[in-house]
Amino acid sequence: MTLTAGFAAAPAARAHTTDPSDPQASAATRDVRDWLTHLSNRAHNRVVAGQFAGYSGKTFSLTQVEELKAQTGAxxxxxxxDYGHDGNAIDHTCNATLKDWSAAGGLVTVSAHLPNPDQPDWSGLFTKLPTFDRLTDRGSGTGQRWHAELDRVAEGLRELADANVPVLFRPLHEMNGDSFWWSAQNPQTFAEVWRDMYTYLTDVKGLHNLLWVYAPDCGYGNRSGFYPGGAYADVVGLDCYVREPAAVQGYDELVALGKPFAFAEIGPRSGSGGTIETPLDYGKWIDAIRTRFPATAYFMAWNDQWRPTANIGAGRLMNDPWTIVRGEVATAARTEGVPAPVGTPVPLADFESDTQGWGGYRVLAGPWSVTEWSAQGGRSLKADIDLAAPEAYLNRVAPLDLSAYRALTATVRTAEWGNHATGTTAKFYVRTGAGMAWYDGGAIRIGPNGAVLRLDLSRIADLRDVREIGVLFTSAPGASGRTAVYVDDVAAIAPPAALAGFESGTDGWTGYLTATAPVSTADWASEGVRSLRAEVDPAAPEAYLNRRANLDLTGRRVLSAAVRAAAGSGTAKLYVKTTASNTWYDAGAVPVGPDPRTLTLNLSGVGSPQDVREIGVQFERRGGPGQGSVFVDDVTVR
Known part of the structure; x- marks a missing residue:
């Protein structure tokens, strides 16, 4: 699902394996791409911290990286x-450091402020190239000079490939802006140049260690208009130099492209000559990622006066529970997505850091994030209203896809003061489509004690195109004076979901001590039309059907699975194993036979639920001659 900026929501579960754009990508490169895709499934350690270290052969150095380590401990x-930037030089002497960095467990990214093929001097970098369409024409002088530049870049990338270093390669960045010779070109022509460059470096030069990063400037529009297509990109991102990270635009537009998302450059806004207007609190960046941009896989702070240690908040940025630092990059450890189960609230807004994009309409003052009342956490959204006016709104106007949910909830209240007459009421509403069609959950009388509003989404059209979400407060006849209204804990309720249903395969489940490998079968099902079946030998004391995968079950209450045995008798245990030590937790043995049974495991007693390594069913000795079948189906968590 795609959720708009301003709402912190759990992403949809990721597929077990995601492939890079290059079918011949090296195994290490595939691992990095797949790992980045899965990061947003985690409760913590889900966004990689990055630092630009300079231009190769000119300013590149780990001095500021060491400064960051000294100041933050990480x-x-x-x-x-960056391989380019200075006149007509293309340099990749930084490779020696990048290889060492990769060997020490870090990731590397390479950008390239390449020379203007028609003006190979310093000024040419910032002069729009009028012959941009000739870059793909190897018979033209422009095309020949461009491919000579690519040859030089390929030499550096080849050195990294030979050392088995995956590279997040970010060429022709900020193409939607007006800074560089490749900027503000015809979008279709730009896409053609990108695809030609991709094919040249990947197929002709044989570079299979690249993950291609498409990164427009968040300060300009048409951010996805230059996109070359999913077959030619692996990561999408934004370059952002702003005063307020929470105000960044373009996140949803890029996330909708279906690739891992990154903030490829971040830093404080600067004026002429690169002077910083106001020091940036980098702690605001991790706050914004947590509350507004939760699909972010990594960020890279720029160096020099833009770096975190030259501003403020570096410690909060680097030491936040979401932040991944060197030593925590483990590309073989993927966390599988757990779809939100029935009744599990997915937070959309909690107002803990600010108003999170919510505004007021027909209010006297506000809204503000305040500490004087909250339904959950320490803050809520407040506005002052005139009770003599018929209505007031607290709302968020922005695109939102709610198609993955079945209901919305919010907790609201009024202040004690003011003449409320027979009582103020509140409605939770959404507006959808270009026509802004209105749907609400009905009026509920509210007061200082608070009330929970609920809006059923099952009857609403255009849930993929919600344009506004909010609460309408209505005064009673005869009400007067000034009061305050509050909203908190805005959440979406997810529909039923399963960890494994085996409708199209084994869903990654395998067998241990079984007579045959497990298969998806139509012989029996507790849900849908298929289940998982394996043959077991009744003479064997035990057999297992299980799935080895990293799962985060934080906040889940119950794990369940339907099981049966085709013949004979025996018992079954539903279990999980957690952490690298594979600590075992089970629900106890339950008799099983031809009649289906549902096994449940109370997760409240499971240690380290954020680090589940295995889930499965243990079948113990059964009576009866010959082989028999055991089945598992409908593995769910709620």
Missing amino acids: YPGLVGC
Whole structure:
């Protein structure tokens, strides 16, 4: 699902394996791409911290990276180098450091402020190239000079490939802006140049260690208009130099492209000559990622006066529970997505840091994030209203996809003061489509004690195109004076979901001590039309059907699975194993036979639920001759 900026929501579960754009990508490169895709499934350690280290052969150095380590106690998980920038030079002497960094467990990214093929001097970098369409024409002088530049870049990337270093390669960045010779070109022509460059470096030069990063400027529009297509990109991101990270635009537009998302450059806004207007609190960046941009896989802070240690908040940025630093980059450890089960609230807004994009309409003052009342956490959204006016709104106007949910909830209240007459009422509402069609959950009388509003989404059309979400407060006849209204804990309720249903395969489940490998079968099902079946030998004391995978079950209450045995008798246990020590937790043995049974495991007693390594069913000795079948189906968590 795609959720708009302003709402912190759990992403949809990721597929077990996601492939890079290059079918011949190296195994290490595939691992990085798949790992980045799965990061947003985690409760913590889900966004890689990065630091740009300079221009190769000119300013590149780990001095500022060491400064970051000295100030915060942690190295960034990713380091960046630029192969270009200075006149007609293309340099990749930073490779030696990048190889060492990768060997030490870090990720690397390479950008390239390449020379203007028609003006190979310093000024040409910032002069729009009028012959941009000739870059793909190897018979033109422009095309020949461009491919000579690519040859030089390929030499550096080949050195990293030979050392088995995956590279997040970010060429022709900020193409939607007006800074560089490749900027503000015809979008279709730009896409053609990108695809030609991709094919040249990947197929002709044989570079299979690249993950291609498409990164427009968040300060300009048409951010996805230059996109070359999913077959030519692996990561999408934004370059952002802003005063307020929470105000960044373009996140939803990029996330909708279906690739891992990153903030490929971040830093404070600067004026002429690169002077910083106001020091940036980098702690605001991790706050914004947590509350507004939760699909972010990594960020890279720029160096020099833009770096975190030259501003403020570096410690909060690097030491936040979401931040991945060097030593925590483990590309083989993927966390599988757990779809939100029935009744599990997915937070949309909690107002803990600010108003999170919510505004007021027909209010006297506000709204503000305040500490004087909250339904959950320490803050809520407040506005002052005139009770003599018929209505007031607290709302968020922005695109939102709610198609994955069945209901919305919010907790609201009024202040004690003011003449409420027979009582103020509140409605939770959404507006959808270009026509802004209105749907609400009905009026509920509210007061200082608070009330929970609920809006059933099952009857609403255009849930993929919600344009506004909010609460309408209505005064009673005869009400007067000034009062305050509050909203908190805005959440979406997810529909039923399963960890495994076996409708199209084994869903990654395998067998241990079984007579045959498990298969998806139509012989029996507790839900849908298929289940998982394996043959077991009754003479064997036990057999297992299980799935080895990293799962985060934080906040889940119950794990369940339907099981049966085709013949004979025996018992079954539903279990999980957690952490690297594979600590075992089970629900106890339950008799099983031809009649289906549902096994449940109370997760409240499971240690380290954020680090589940295995889930499965243990079948113990059964009576009866010959082989028999055991079945598992409908593995769910709620």
